[in-house]
Amino acid sequence: MPQQELLPGTLDLLVLKTLTRGPLHGYGIAQYLLEHSGQLLQVGEGSLYPALQRLLVNGWTEAEWKLTETGRRARVYKLTAAGRKRLKEEEREFERMVGAIQSILKTV
Amino acid sequence: MPQQELLPGTLDLLVLKTLTRGPLHGYGIAQYLLEHSGQLLQVGEGSLYPALQRLLVNGWTEAEWKLTETGRRARVYKLTAAGRKRLKEEEREFERMVGAIQSILKTV
DNA sequence: ATCGATACATCGATAGACGATGCCTCAGCA
DNA sequence: TGCTGAGGCATCGTCTATCGATGTATCGAT
Numbered sequence: 183m184p185q186q187e188l189l190p191g192t193l194d195l196l197v198l199k200t201l202t203r204g205p206l207h208g209y210g211i212a213q214y215l216l217e218h219s220g221q222l223l224q225v226g227e228g229s230l231y232p233a234l235q236r237l238l239v240n241g242w243t244e245a246e247w248k249l250t251e252t253g254r255r256a257r258v259y260k261l262t263a264a265g266r267k268r269l270k271e272e273e274r275e276f277e278r279m280v281g282a283i284q285s286i287l288k289t290v
Numbered sequence: 291m292p293q294q295e296l297l298p299g300t301l302d303l304l305v306l307k308t309l310t311r312g313p314l315h316g317y318g319i320a321q322y323l324l325e326h327s328g329q330l331l332q333v334g335e336g337s338l339y340p341a342l343q344r345l346l347v348n349g350w351t352e353a354e355w356k357l358t359e360t361g362r363r364a365r366v367y368k369l370t371a372a373g374r375k376r377l378k379e380e381e382r383e384f385e386r387m388v389g390a391i392q393s394i395l396k397t398v
Numbered sequence: 399a400t401c402g403a404t405a406c407a408t409c410g411a412t413a414g415a416c417g418a419t420g421c422c423t424c425a426g427c428a
Numbered sequence: 429t430g431c432t433g434a435g436g437c438a439t440c441g442t443c444t445a446t447c448g449a450t451g452t453a454t455c456g457a458t
Binding site for chain 4: 191252
């Protein structure tokens, strides 16, 4: 059984939250999530880039091509006001769901 | 935006957990989850019955046709030993994932 | 020269959730 | 008598998301 790298449906939330720390590019987002989750949240590229597209299309983020300090081109994403609003909603919804599930799990 | 009824990937976990309280049929499982989650976990039939099939096929549950007190036929599901083991794994994995996500969410 | 890390993106397969639909029984009520 | 709603099963098609594989390219270090 291949263990999943992610809880399905939570990736947009994670990306949006990461971007509250400041504009960042895709690779950096994946790194941030990996490092700040004890290596648990391993976002594959095949999941990440489609997610970044979703966020763009929905207007939750804006993108700009830039050069990193190391001289590589990178597409830097920035939260929009709508994105911040969306983040709040997704956070609330996530906590609601987790709370509901845990209330089931904790019953003896 | 249609709000989701379930956190994807958590349905098997919820069903397995529900069955630790004793054998139960599909309809009863859906009711239990609804009632014990403050009406939050609304499992649709199009999600539930495929899930019950999965659990059966994997040997996590056993099924038996019975009659309810009201005289209707019902397929009653019961946890197997393997199902109990599986439940423990899924519980651990869920808490791990939620912990990781919340550690991202709580950073300022 | 090659290799690993950085950086983008797409494609196809798989899986899961969901709404709609269909079939059946029983109890209650008009 | 006939209808309706609740209890019960199940499947089908659609949609969406995750994921592994693949492909391109640059840069620094060996």
